[in-house]
Amino acid sequence: MKILTTVKKVVDVELNMHVKNGAIVEEGLQYVMNAWDENAVEASIQLKEKNNAETTTVTIGGGEDVVKVIRRGFAMGIKNGIQIDDPALAGADAFVSARVLQKVYEKGNYDLVIAGKQAQDTDNGQTGIILAEYLGLPCVSNVIAIDVMDDKHIKVSRLGDFGTEIVEIELPAVVTVDVAINVPRLPQTRGIMTAKKMPIQVMNLAALGASHADVVGAGLKSNIIEFIAPEARKTGRKFEGDAAKVTAEVVGLLVNEAKVL
Amino acid sequence: MAKVLVIADIKQGVLKSSTAQLLSKAKAIGAETAVVAIGNNIGSLVPNLVNAGSNTQYIADDPSLEMFSAGPYASCIVDAAKQFGASLIWFGFSESGKAVAPRVAARLDIACATDITDVKLDGDQIEFTRPAITNKVLQRVKVNSTQLVAVVRAGAFEATAGITGTENIVKLTAPAADLKAVIKQIISEASGEIDLSDANIVVSVGRGAKDQAGIALVKELADDLKAGFGSTRAMVDAGFIPHYKQVGQTGKIVAPTLYMAIGISGAIQHLAGMKGSKVILAVNKDPEAPIFNVADYGIVGDLFEVVPILREEIKKIRKA
Ligand SMILES: Cc1cc2nc3c(=O)[nH]c(=O)nc-3n(C[C@H](O)[C@H](O)[C@H](O)COP(=O)(O)OP(=O)(O)OC[C@H]3O[C@@H](n4cnc5c(N)ncnc54)[C@H](O)[C@@H]3O)c2cc1C
Numbered sequence: 136m137k138i139l140t141t142v143k144k145v146v147d148v149e150l151n152m153h154v155k156n157g158a159i160v161e162e163g164l165q166y167v168m169n170a171w172d173e174n175a176v177e178a179s180i181q182l183k184e185k186n187n188a189e190t191t192t193v194t195i196g197g198g199e200d201v202v203k204v205i206r207r208g209f210a211m212g213i214k215n216g217i218q219i220d221d222p223a224l225a226g227a228d229a230f231v232s233a234r235v236l237q238k239v240y241e242k243g244n245y246d247l248v249i250a251g252k253q254a255q256d257t258d259n260g261q262t263g264i265i266l267a268e269y270l271g272l273p274c275v276s277n278v279i280a281i282d283v284m285d286d287k288h289i290k291v292s293r294l295g296d297f298g299t300e301i302v303e304i305e306l307p308a309v310v311t312v313d314v315a316i317n318v319p320r321l322p323q324t325r326g327i328m329t330a331k332k333m334p335i336q337v338m339n340l341a342a343l344g345a346s347h348a349d350v351v352g353a354g355l356k357s358n359i360i361e362f363i364a365p366e367a368r369k370t371g372r373k374f375e376g377d378a379a380k381v382t383a384e385v386v387g388l389l390v391n392e393a394k395v396l
Numbered sequence: 397m398a399k400v401l402v403i404a405d406i407k408q409g410v411l412k413s414s415t416a417q418l419l420s421k422a423k424a425i426g427a428e429t430a431v432v433a434i435g436n437n438i439g440s441l442v443p444n445l446v447n448a449g450s451n452t453q454y455i456a457d458d459p460s461l462e463m464f465s466a467g468p469y470a471s472c473i474v475d476a477a478k479q480f481g482a483s484l485i486w487f488g489f490s491e492s493g494k495a496v497a498p499r500v501a502a503r504l505d506i507a508c509a510t511d512i513t514d515v516k517l518d519g520d521q522i523e524f525t526r527p528a529i530t531n532k533v534l535q536r537v538k539v540n541s542t543q544l545v546a547v548v549r550a551g552a553f554e555a556t557a558g559i560t561g562t563e564n565i566v567k568l569t570a571p572a573a574d575l576k577a578v579i580k581q582i583i584s585e586a587s588g589e590i591d592l593s594d595a596n597i598v599v600s601v602g603r604g605a606k607d608q609a610g611i612a613l614v615k616e617l618a619d620d621l622k623a624g625f626g627s628t629r630a631m632v633d634a635g636f637i638p639h640y641k642q643v644g645q646t647g648k649i650v651a652p653t654l655y656m657a658i659g660i661s662g663a664i665q666h667l668a669g670m671k672g673s674k675v676i677l678a679v680n681k682d683p684e685a686p687i688f689n690v691a692d693y694g695i696v697g698d699l700f701e702v703v704p705i706l707r708e709e710i711k712k713i714r715k716a
């Protein structure tokens with residue numbers, strides 16, 4: 136089984152972030168592998184260990200931090216890494232990324248694509264699903280377990296609105312995974328050392344056999360006009376001291392001041 | 397005139413509140429309204445769909461649509477959107493909505509937005525606002541065409557009192573089943589529980605409660621208040637609480653009148669799911685816990701001591 140796992144460099148959400156003049160202040164930010172993509176990588180490595188799957192990651196983007204994300208995948212146990220780096224892809228949205236990933240998929244004969252449920256920078260949750268539409272492949276999103284049934288079928292569990300759905304999927308297929316699927320392993324020193332020397336297959340659009348028009352079509356479907364700092368909640372009140380006394384006081388406030396009880 | 401198609405949110409045969417909320421917003425921006433309802437044996441919901449504010453009801457009612465399947469559901473919505481000539485296609489916040497919206501957008505080749513909190517029309521121009529980066533920023537986004545598919549964030553739009561519509565039923569043909577992704581079974585959540593996303597009060601328990609006994613203590617408080625009972629990812633991962641009760645970025649987004657966070661630290665991913673609540677009460681023994689930054693009322697104390705007193709005090713005022 137050949138697995139393609141999509142991974143993205145995202146801003147570290149645990150660090151402070153500021154907005155100035157409608158833009159995010161870059162200074163002080165750091166970049167990491169998208170949390171959901173770490174789960175996707177872990178899922179594909181588990182399939183390698185259990186079912187002898189061949190593992191490849193692909194990322195769209197350029198720069199040192201993107202390379203680090205690919206190397207982190209290697210250090211966790213991924214075999215091959217592809218980087219699509221082309222200035223024409225700056226500002227790519229989910230549709231453009233999906234078109235690029237489609238080209239990558241078509242070059243590789245993969246049986247399964249594993250994407251993260253969503254990227255921590257966009258919070259979109261669109262790319263994997265749109266990719267499946269473009270490829271005409273079955274797709275199950277929000278997956279929390281993957282089991283190989285045979286060469287042509289997997290069984291997945293998906294968190295849905297009505298409980299956990301058990302779905303049998305014919306391969307090739309696309310799944311997007313939730314953080315609940317596994318606990319991503321931490322790269323070990325040995326893996327990190329090996330990862331440094333592993334080759335990354337870097338391609339631009341031309342090398343991929345795609346033109347700008349192929350992936351961007353008639354242009355982006357939407358544009359971010361500006362970023363806005365969310366309104367902070369007004370500072371509340373903290374009550375410390377004798378539990379019986381403060382609890383009674385707070386209940387009184389919930390009733391008489393906030394009027395919510 | 398803008399034409400808004402709302403996807404009816406139906407759960408266990410009941411029409412959820414998001415449908416009227418989205419239709420109210422559609423009317424408020426001067427749009428023509430329609431709703432698409434998908435399922436099996438849903439004919440009896442038509443009056444509810446009308447009362448929620450729709451002027452046309454596209455109904456896909458078929459045994460093959462009994463269980464949610466993203467492909468066929470998307471086909472029904474694309475069909476309705478084309479017949480109606482929809483400019484805006486809105487889903488209420490749900491896992492199904494998040495799974496189907498990108499498919500509909502890809503098939504119609506139009507813009508797609510997750511989690512919108514506001515939308516503005518200026519003639520044909522569509523602009524929307526949404527949070528991103530775990531709610532750390534808001535984005536203002538301009539759509540470059542005249543159509544948009546969007547999942548609306550829970551609690552973003554309010555239902556207008558006295559809203560209603562007119563009955564005009566259009567039956568949709570059921571699409572072919574997805575034979576390549578076959579849903580075999582749904583291990584369903586316990587029925588008869590108060591739905592978190594619809595609850596007026598939500599009580600959530602975090603790792604501070606430690607174990608089943610601690611959880612039971614907080615659950616009693618929720619039961620007293622007839623509140624929805626939620627939790628954190630830490631508790632779900634530990635196997636104490638089922639997934640569907642997780643509040644946060646990867647769980648339910650809730651915006652109740654009152655949210656009680658009991659023994660919850662207030663990680664940004666949890667805040668992303670409840671920060672829109674009207675009033676927040678936090679109980680935590682650590683005075684530095686980040687949850688206190690968003691709480692209107694914070695009690696610094698041991699939940700094992702505070703929760704029983706909370707219950708007693710609430711009982712007292714309920715009796716009075
Ligand atoms: C990609 C991603 C997505 C995530 N999505 C979600 C999500 O959707 N929802 C979510 O909740 N989390 C999510 N998380 C996890 C999140 O980062 C936190 O780990 C989690 O919310 C912590 O849960 P907690 O507050 O119960 O536990 P902890 O952080 O361990 O906090 C426990 C709190 O209880 C207090 N406490 C301990 N004992 C007592 C006592 N006796 N009385 C009173 N207080 C006490 C402690 O002071 C502490 O503040 C996500 C993480 C990632 C990376």
Ligand SMILES: Nc1ncnc2c1ncn2[C@@H]1O[C@H](COP(=O)(O)O)[C@@H](O)[C@H]1O
Nearest residue numbers: 141142194195251253254259260261262
């Ligand atoms: N630039 C990218 N490179 C590689 N994978 C991506 C990229 N953008 C998105 N993805 C994948 O698509 C998932 C969902 O992204 P999004 O639709 O932006 O929320 C991510 O978790 C990644 O797995």
